[in-house]
Amino acid sequence: MTTETLDRLVEFRHDLHREPELGFEERDTSRKVCAYLDALGVEYVSGIGQTGVVAWIVGSAGKSDATVGLRADMDALPIEEKSGVAHTSTRAGRMHACGHDGHTSMLLGAVEHLTAHDDFAGTVYFVFQPAEEGVGGATAMIEDGVFERFDVREIYALHNWPALPIGQYGLIPGPIMACGDRVDITIHGRGGHGGLNPHGCIDPIRIAAELVHKAHTIIAREVDPLSPAVLSICALQAGDLSGFAVIPDTAKLCGTIRALDDATREIVRCRLRRLCESLEHYYGAEIELMIEDKFSVTFNDPAATETAREVIGSCFGEDTLAPNYKPCMGGEDFSYMLAERPGAYIHVGSGDDDHSRGLHHPEYDFNDRIMPAGIQLFTELARKSLEKQQTQA
Structure with missing residues (x-):
């Protein structure tokens, strides 16, 4: 050339x-x-x-x-x-x-x-x-x-x-290259006053914090260590920083699932669904989970x-x-x-x-x-x- x-x-x-x-x-x-x-x-x-x-x-x-x-x-x-x-x-x-x-x-x-x-x-x-x-x-x-x-x-x-x-x-x-999913989670709780009546709220931030922590253990304890996979919660939005004493009604999370085979991918998806369902029942919240297929392997x-x-x-x-x-x-x-x-x-x-x-x-x-x-x-x-x-x- x-x-x-x-x-x-x-x-x-x-x-x-x-x-x-x-x-x-x-x-x-x-x-x-x-x-x-x-x-x-x-x-x-x-x-x-x-x-x-x-x-x-x-x-x-x-x-x-x-x-x-x-x-x-x-x-x-x-x-x-x-x-x-x-x-x-x-x-x-x-x-x-x-x-x-x-x-x-x-x-x-x-x-x-x-x-x-x-x-x-x-x-x-x-x-x-x-x-x-x-x-x-x-x-x-x-x-x-x-x-x-x-x-x-x-x-x-x-x-x-x-x-x-x-x-x-x-x-x-x-x-x-791995397969990839987009994960969107919306937690519908019940907002209120963070000082006056937090006990009367269904705090979506509290639920989100627990969800993030437990979701990041799925790979370590639910997936074969010889089958590479990733689950990352990459964004969390809830409340307003100017409302320092306001518990919001909702929290939204976004992340991704990656794996090198469809069987492992489905295990991660299944465990995340189960986690959302368990938190939903325990806290009395409503949790919407959407998993969108972005890439195949x-x-x-x-x-x-x-x-x-x-x-x-x-x-x-x-x-x-x-x-x-x-x-x-x-x-x-x-x-x-x-x-x-x-x-x-x-x-x-x-x-x-x-x-x-x-x-x-x-x-x-x-x-x-x-x-x-x-x-x-x-x-x-x-x-x-x-x-x-x-x-x-």
């Missing part, structure tokens, strides 16, 4: 970073992606899953039924940026804090490279997905018929990973993982694969695409002295230094997948 092309892609990434859009609001982002594809003369369909885009290139090296998909996410997060970079967000309360601007730009780089070097047999599909951040973008594209409209037989995705140094890659077969197909290992080894060296790599308890809705088609999800090391902030941090910024490697990895994954499919046909 020429310096000129790389500079253009970096500037494209910076432009996306300056104008971030949340899930299903990526109208400007989609238009910019489509404009880039138009300039390359690449065919595409937009508006899939609301704001998603799918482009494709048919190789010139003979007719083949082999197909492969490469996916990148496009949405930003509701975070106020504090990175201080020159291309910082111009939209208040919106920020590319997970590097999706970089993923989109790398995938466009792969489109550009394969357009100029189409000496392969088969079809490569480029899936620009909206709304990855827990709001159902992958599901929306699937429900919109992405895999019926485009015959994708394998699919791959990358994610920049600040926890790994540049030049390292995280890849394992089986679960690599991101499961790497063993054969596709081996393909990715071969590509990483040949492109960057076997020693760049992080040794003894472990699954992450974060979630990823690429999991739903992997449930439909075999494929693999790869962590691309992006950490260095200037990029030490983790994902979703207000001071985070995507590391442009990994862009050439990400583009190369995307393109070679496509080539290797098509090659293997033809060999096995």
Whole structure:
């Protein structure tokens, strides 16, 4: 890839970073992606899953039924940026804090490279997905018929990973990212005077405090220690700090459940339901518990993982694969695409002295230094997948 092309892609990434859009609001982002594809003369369909885009290139090296998909996410997060970079967000309360601007730009780089070097047999599909951040973008594209409209037989995705140094890659077969639930709890008690008649109240703050304490023991005492799981209560709202003697009527809590298999996930869900029911009966309160499925387990197909290992080894060296790599308890809705088609999800090391902030941090910024490697990895994954499919046909 020429310096000129790389500079253009970096500037494209910076432009996306300056104008971030949340899930299903990526109208400007989609238009910019489509404009880039138009300039390359690449065919595409937009508006899939609301704001998603799918482009494709048919190789010139003979007719083949082999197909492969490469996916990148496009949405930003509701975070106020504090990175201080020159291309910082111009939209208040919106920020590319997970590097999706970089993923989109790398995938466009792969489109550009394969357009100029189409000496392969088969079809490569480029899936620009909206709304990855827990709001159902992958599901929306699937429900919109992405895999019926485009015959994708394998699919791959990358994610920049600040926890790994540049030049390292995280890849394992089986679960690599956890399933994830959003938990919302509302405790309906009976408010009153905190000094005059606390005994006449059903104090939702007292109940919430006990619930938080006991919920955080579920993993330690209810789950097999060899089955990784997480239950975190991450927010609690009740009362008003100006009302120092007012016991409120309600308290609201929010949190998350994570696990690497559905059986463990259901155990945690069941125990949390039982805990809420027991506190409800004991205190005479009403407790509403809602558990929303956000992500399934991101499961790497063993054969596709081996393909990715071969590509990483040949492109960057076997020693760049992080040794003894472990699954992450974060979630990823690429999991739903992997449930439909075999494929693999790869962590691309992006950490260095200037990029030490983790994902979703207000001071985070995507590391442009990994862009050439990400583009190369995307393109070679496509080539290797098509090659293997033809060999096995």
